[in-house]
Amino acid sequence: MHPRLGGSRAFAVNRVETLAAFVHATDARDIPDDLRQKIRVHLVDTIAAGVAGSTSPEALRTREAGQGSLRGRVMAHGVAAHVLELDDTGGCDHSGVAVVPAVVGLLDAQSETTLDEAVTAVALGYEVARRVQFYLGGYPKLNARGWHSTPVCGPIGSAAAGAKLLGLDAAGIADAMGIASSMMAGTWSFKTGGGDNKSLHGGLAAASGAESAWLAKHGVQGTRDIFEDVWGGLGQVYAAGEPDAEALTADLGNRWVAYDASIKAFPSCASSHRMIQLAERRLVAEQLDLDSISRIVITLSPLVADMCGETRMSRLETFRQRQLSIPYGIALTLTQGSMTFDGLFAQPSAETTLAALLEKTEVVVDESILSAHGEGTVSVHSGSRVEAFTTDSVADPRCNITSIEQVLDKAEGMLRSVAMEERFEPLLQLANAPGTALAAPFFARI
Numbered sequence: 001m002h003p004r005l006g007g008s009r010a011f012a013v014n015r016v017e018t019l020a021a022f023v024h025a026t027d028a029r030d031i032p033d034d035l036r037q038k039i040r041v042h043l044v045d046t047i048a049a050g051v052a053g054s055t056s057p058e059a060l061r062t063r064e065a066g067q068g069s070l071r072g073r074v075m076a077h078g079v080a081a082h083v084l085e086l087d088d089t090g091g092c093d094h095s096g097v098a099v100v101p102a103v104v105g106l107l108d109a110q111s112e113t114t115l116d117e118a119v120t121a122v123a124l125g126y127e128v129a130r131r132v133q134f135y136l137g138g139y140p141k142l143n144a145r146g147w148h149s150t151p152v153c154g155p156i157g158s159a160a161a162g163a164k165l166l167g168l169d170a171a172g173i174a175d176a177m178g179i180a181s182s183m184m185a186g187t188w189s190f191k192t193g194g195g196d197n198k199s200l201h202g203g204l205a206a207a208s209g210a211e212s213a214w215l216a217k218h219g220v221q222g223t224r225d226i227f228e229d230v231w232g233g234l235g236q237v238y239a240a241g242e243p244d245a246e247a248l249t250a251d252l253g254n255r256w257v258a259y260d261a262s263i264k265a266f267p268s269c270a271s272s273h274r275m276i277q278l279a280e281r282r283l284v285a286e287q288l289d290l291d292s293i294s295r296i297v298i299t300l301s302p303l304v305a306d307m308c309g310e311t312r313m314s315r316l317e318t319f320r321q322r323q324l325s326i327p328y329g330i331a332l333t334l335t336q337g338s339m340t341f342d343g344l345f346a347q348p349s350a351e352t353t354l355a356a357l358l359e360k361t362e363v364v365v366d367e368s369i370l371s372a373h374g375e376g377t378v379s380v381h382s383g384s385r386v387e388a389f390t391t392d393s394v395a396d397p398r399c400n401i402t403s404i405e406q407v408l409d410k411a412e413g414m415l416r417s418v419a420m421e422e423r424f425e426p427l428l429q430l431a432n433a434p435g436t437a438l439a440a441p442f443f444a445r446i
Helices: 005-010 017-027 032-051 057-065 068-080 095-109 113-134 138-143 149-165 170-183 196-215 234-238 245-249 270-283 302-307 319-323 328-334 348-359 404-417 421-432 440-444
Strands: 291-299 359-366 379-384 385-390
Touching: 017 113, 017 149, 017 170, 017 245, 032 068, 032 113, 032 359, 032 404, 032 421, 057 068, 057 196, 068 095, 068 196, 095 113, 095 149, 095 196, 095 291, 113 138, 113 149, 113 234, 113 245, 113 385, 138 149, 138 196, 138 302, 138 404, 149 170, 170 196, 196 421, 270 302, 270 328, 270 379, 291 328, 302 359, 328 359, 348 359, 404 421
Parallel strands: 291 359
Antiparallel strands: 291 379, 379 385
16 A cells, blocks of 8 residues: 555545545655656656657647647647657657646646656656556557557546646546546557647647646546446446456555656657667668668567558658658668658658668568567578578667756757757756746746
């Protein structure tokens, strides 16, 4: 039992109320020091990704459409943070774009908040969002059913974080999460149908949570049976009647699943990162003669092949489509040494080389690979020579960025790439002043 739950236990009669009691009872002292530091890193990283993405067409359109409302402001922040695929992963799945914009947006309603209080709210939002994903079967199962887990699980996590920031009691936090359950949605149809849906998913998750917390603050009541085995319960709707009920509340406050979140190293789907790192560290190091390559064979799990296995240049015309293609990421890395944001907008001469490599690339599905993390092999055929490289030979880059210093380096590079270097100083202040008092005008400068 959480050490500070105390009298809240009598309130906890079902699962959403158990989570709400935990969120209400927890303060900064209850969160491990290294997790609070980690969440600070994610806070800075998500805000930096939002600044870098704020001038994108998707973010500008969303901001114009939502001017003047809490939901509109938060949605614009979430879209901006998600649009470049540089935001974090390994949570609900993208917990940063769901939780951080909700917390930042609701600071308008607070006279003053300390960074410790904001970090606590964000950490609890990450924890709830991740546990909701586990409850619904985890990323692979949700994905296999066509659900994008960020806008499905994110609203409840961001609602919990927003309600915590607003100082609601356990009943109010439960109301916020219950309200948010009516705003859960988002499928992978953008993979074939295009549109701005993928970018919107981050904004919708954040805005729905912030709005739910705000409604609960003003007395709107939310359903309490969202995690119960009833007709219309989330486990029936999203988990095909097979939710993992224990994962939702087991060992609260002792086993923190918020640790699972990780910072991205490349501007692409996290499932592509291990393959891109393999290309960067092994294939590029081999100094391969690109003209001599006759065939590239990439072996992936069924899930990752479906998500990120596109080899046809005609299907890789947009920035988003290229970010979701492992073959494109490998081809780009072979031609320029790494996968960078700028490289996704290749010049015509580079396009010719990329297209030629993609024509030689084949994706093979290996049913024995069950992970969604991009494990597999790359075999390069050059004349009579065949070299096979496996992701077992490289570290997982999702875990490489762990410190404030590393994320500031990433942030500085992101801001430089969009000519927004002047926005770096406030981020530096946020990163280096853990005890500072925050107010909305502080974030308006970022």
